[in-house]
Amino acid sequence: MKWLQFLLLLPVLAFAQQPAGTQMDQQQFFEQSKQKMLPMMEKSIPAMKETKLCLDKVEDQAGFEKCAEIMTAMEKEIKARMGPVPGMPEGQTAPVKSPKDIKFNAETKKSMMQFLDRSIMIGSVMTKCFTGSSTMEQMQSCMQAARPKQ
16 A cells, blocks of 8 residues: 555645755645645546546455556655655655565455545545646645535
C-alpha cells in the first residue's frame, strides 16, 4: 500500500509547500499548483478505479501483483512529471514496498479496497475543488466543506 500512499501525498506536498528560496504570492502558487496537479489527479483517479476493479476480482498473490502494476506505472509517470518530492534530499527516494513484498490475503485485500475507496474519494474532492476554485481561499473553503464530519 505504500506505493499508493505516495500518490495521495503528491497533491498535499505540491499544494502545501512552496519551493524553498522563492518568493511567490499565494495566488501565483495556487495557479501553478492547480496547473500541475489537475492533470495528474485526473489520470490517477481512473487508475485507482481500474486497480480497485482488478483487485476486486483477484484471490491470489500473482493476481494482486498484476493489479499493482497499474498503480506502479502511474506512480512512475507522476514521479517523472513532478520531479523530486519537496523535502526529500535530491537523489534519494522514499522507501517503497514492492507488491511482491506484500503478503496478499483476505485481510490485506479488504484493507486495500478500503484504502482505494478513500483515495478515490479524496482525489475526486480535490479535483472538484481545484476545478471549481479560482483562488487559494476558495480552494481551502471547498476542502474544508468537504471534510467528513466526525
